[in-house]
Amino acid sequence: GQQVMQIPQYQHVQEGEDFTTYCNSSTTLSNIQWYKQRPGGHPVFLIQLVKSGEVKKQKRLTFQFGEAKKNSSLHITATQTTDVGTYFCAAEGNRDDKIIFGKGTRLHILP
Amino acid sequence: DAGVIQSPRHEVTEMGQEVTLRCKPISGHNSLFWYRQTMMRGLELLIYFNNNVPIDDSGMPEDRFSAKMPNASFSTLKIQPSEPRDSAVYFCASSLVEGQFFGPGTRLTVL
Numbered sequence: 066g067q068q069v070m071q072i073p074q075y076q077h078v079q080e081g082e083d084f085t086t087y088c089n090s091s092t093t094l095s096n097i098q099w100y101k102q103r104p105g106g107h108p109v110f111l112i113q114l115v116k117s118g119e120v121k122k123q124k125r126l127t128f129q130f131g132e133a134k135k136n137s138s139l140h141i142t143a144t145q146t147t148d149v150g151t152y153f154c155a156a157e158g159n160r161d162d163k164i165i166f167g168k169g170t171r172l173h174i175l176p
Numbered sequence: 177d178a179g180v181i182q183s184p185r186h187e188v189t190e191m192g193q194e195v196t197l198r199c200k201p202i203s204g205h206n207s208l209f210w211y212r213q214t215m216m217r218g219l220e221l222l223i224y225f226n227n228n229v230p231i232d233d234s235g236m237p238e239d240r241f242s243a244k245m246p247n248a249s250f251s252t253l254k255i256q257p258s259e260p261r262d263s264a265v266y267f268c269a270s271s272l273v274e275g276q277f278f279g280p281g282t283r284l285t286v287l
Contacts, residue, residue, distance in 0.1 A: 098275055108219070110275035153219065155276075163232055164276070166211075166219045170248060 069164045071167030084141040086170035088154030097137045098155040098164070099128060108153060111139075124169050146174050180279035182268050188285045194256040194262055198281045201270030209276060210243055211267040212255050219267075225251065258286045 070089045078084050088097065090104040096115045112121055114130035114137060121128045127140040141148055151169040158165075181200040189195055192280040201208050209224040223233040225245045233243070240259070245251040255262055263286050 100276075105277040107281050108269075108276075110277060114273045163224075164221070166221070168218045 069154060069165045069167040071154055071170055073093060073170055074168065075171045075173070077173045077175060078144055081143050084144050084148070084172055086139050086154075086172075088122050088137045088139075088150050088156070088167050090135045090158075092135070092158055093150050095157045097130060097157070099137075099139050100147065100153040100166075101150050102169070103150040106150075141172075142155060144172070144174055146176065148172060149174050180268055180270055180277055182266075182279035182282050184282060185231065185280060186283045186285075189258055190287050191259055192257045193286075194254065195258045195262075195284060195286075197253040197266050197268075197284070199251045199253070199268030199279060201251070201268070201273075202277055203249065204271045205277070206248075207269035207271045207276075208251050209269040209271070210247060210251070211269065211278075212264045213267060213281075214264045222253070230259045255284075258284075262286050 068091045072087050075140045076084055096113055098113045099111040101111055102108045112128050114128055117134050118132045119130040125142045129138045137154055139152055153169045154167045155164045180202055187195060207226050210222040211219050212222055213219045220235055222235045223243045224231055228245045228248055241255055243253045263284055265270045265279050265281045265283050267281045269278040
């Protein structure tokens with residue numbers, strides 16, 4: 066069945082440094098979504114990518130969808146303490162509407 | 177818009193008791209999802225509905241779990257009988273076109 070691998074599991078960065086999390090699927094995806102969950106909170110939808118090679122930006126966040134539609138990345142430029150949380154990718158396969166969440170990358174910012 | 181509403185926010189019960197979690201999706205959304213989140217297993221999809229009809233319940237752990245959606249504005253997740261290993265945060269999410277919108281979750285503790 067469809068699997069979604071997300072790396073790294075944890076990331077500690079100094080405030081101001083960049084951060085990237087990667088999401089990889091074993092199958093071609095229909096689309097991929099990214100979510101952020103603050104400690105003690107609930108996942109919050111950030112963005113959806115649909116097209117091969119698509120790149121979208123939200124302020125300091127850059128989202129990419131691979132050309133083969135099997136991988137994606139989220140890059141944060143110049144991290145701030147407000148970026149703390151767990152970032153999840155969620156992949157929707159081509160064959161059904163089921164969305165599979167990755168295990169998430171927990172980002173910790175060192176002041 | 178009030179967002180997705182879940183109740184109760186916290187539930188502490190004893191092993192063997194019945195637990196009912198409730199969810200009110202965002203008005204107009206036609207898909208509803210139930211998730212369970214634990215440190216060990218991450219975010220797991222239990223079941224999802226489309227237009228009040230259960231589409232995929234393959235994530236429901238066992239027969240002790242059941243979910244219903246009697247109308248477009250209400251869903252329940254029931255655990256009977258509950259066991260300590262059911263302790264987790266249970267999220268309800270709804271969607272229409274793009275992205276899932278999560279409720280605040282119910283933190284369930286089974287003693």
